[in-house]
Amino acid sequence: YRIYYGRAILPDPTMVTLSLGSIWFTLVFQANRKFRYFVLSLVLAAAALLVKPFAIFLLLPFVYLYRRKIPLAIVYFVLAAIPLLLWRWWISHFPEGVPASDWLLNSNGIRFKVACWFWRFADRLGRLILGYWGLVLLGFGLVRPPVGKYSYFSIFFLLSSFLYLFIFATGNVQHDYYQILLLPSVSIFLGLGLDWLLFHTGFMGKLLALVSVAFALGFGWYFVRDYYNINHPEIVAAGQVVNQLTSGRHEAALIIAPYDGDTAFLYQTKLKGWPIMEGNINEMIKKGADYYVSVRFDDLTKSILADAETPEDRLAKQAKNPTYVPKKFTLLAQTDSYVFVQLVPDRLL
Numbered sequence: 001y002r003i004y005y006g007r008a009i010l011p012d013p014t015m016v017t018l019s020l021g022s023i024w025f026t027l028v029f030q031a032n033r034k035f036r037y038f039v040l041s042l043v044l045a046a047a048a049l050l051v052k053p054f055a056i057f058l059l060l061p062f063v064y065l066y067r068r069k070i071p072l073a074i075v076y077f078v079l080a081a082i083p084l085l086l087w088r089w090w091i092s093h094f095p096e097g098v099p100a101s102d103w104l105l106n107s108n109g110i111r112f113k114v115a116c117w118f119w120r121f122a123d124r125l126g127r128l129i130l131g132y133w134g135l136v137l138l139g140f141g142l143v144r145p146p147v148g149k150y151s152y153f154s155i156f157f158l159l160s161s162f163l164y165l166f167i168f169a170t171g172n173v174q175h176d177y178y179q180i181l182l183l184p185s186v187s188i189f190l191g192l193g194l195d196w197l198l199f200h201t202g203f204m205g206k207l208l209a210l211v212s213v214a215f216a217l218g219f220g221w222y223f224v225r226d227y228y229n230i231n232h233p234e235i236v237a238a239g240q241v242v243n244q245l246t247s248g249r250h251e252a253a254l255i256i257a258p259y260d261g262d263t264a265f266l267y268q269t270k271l272k273g274w275p276i277m278e279g280n281i282n283e284m285i286k287k288g289a290d291y292y293v294s295v296r297f298d299d300l301t302k303s304i305l306a307d308a309e310t311p312e313d314r315l316a317k318q319a320k321n322p323t324y325v326p327k328k329f330t331l332l333a334q335t336d337s338y339v340f341v342q343l344v345p346d347r348l349l
Contacts, residue, residue, distance in 0.1 A: 023062070106170055132215070137194050154185065236268055
């Protein structure tokens with residue numbers, strides 16, 4: 001799970017990395033009192049919040065670390081939040097660029113329902129992230145006696161992560177990548193549990209630790225391996241054709257690649273454009289659309305095809321065939337899986 005989402009194009013892994021860096025430099029600052037580490041921690045915290053404001057749940061453990069220096073903690077959080085607040089003020093001038101986010105909280109009323117507990121803790125944490133057997137290590141990590149100078153930091157860290165699960169209930173049920181934020185705190189307790197079994201128990205404890213690690217990794221791969229599958233190869237094939245026909249000539253052109261708002265199809269074309277229709281086809285052309293590509297032969301695609309000039313039409317036009325009927329668009333490629341249409345004349349590309 002972590003390896004897959006660590007290489008996905010998402011802000012979450014970067015947010016987690018920056019947050020952990022800020023925590024680390026805070027610990028270093030408290031150990032040697034050098035002000036530069038406080039500044040480094042502050043910069044990383046501010047960057048984490050800018051990348052994704054959800055980082056606040058990874059930064060909440062600072063309350064524990066600064067529990068004896070509350071004024072310093074207040075200064076820290078205020079300074080870390082200033083860049084985010086300035087950005088929110090700026091982007092508020094362009095509301096069309098702010099995606100809807102209220103639905104992430106509890107838009108479907110699922111927060112404390114049984115289904116919500118199942119998806120968050122049984123399916124995502126137990127099955128997908130920990131491969132079932134990682135729960136053994138997590139359990140031993142939770143029940144072992146607190147150790148170390150920051151003995152309760154890990155507990156506070158885990159509770160703040162779980163608070164995120166409950167606050168953004170709908171988001172965490174509908175998106176499995178939202179649980180990336182849990183990985184640091186869960187990893188700490190996996191380490192504590194593994195340490196306890198390997199170095200504080202007898203032979204059976206060590207055997208249980210090794211079996212749990214092996215099974216957790218094995219089952220984790222078993223469930224995550226399907227994430228690497230290309231479930232819709234037609235978008236890849238269509239994207240390659242678009243790229244082949246436009247590369248080096250019309251790379252600045254804009255394309256419509258409707259895919260229910262998912263940019264995966266648009267990404268395959270290597271062009272800028274739209275992953276969804278924002279009006280009818282004439283309105284999209286006025287917005288600058290030059291091409292249309294689709295892997296679905298829906299009503300819109302059929303209507304565009306009906307008004308697209310085929311190679312046969314071009315031959316009839318050249319031969320001045322009286323049966324030739326002028327068409328508005330130009331068909332560039334078509335198979336049983338996809339269709340690629342030019343929406344404007346060559347001179348307007």
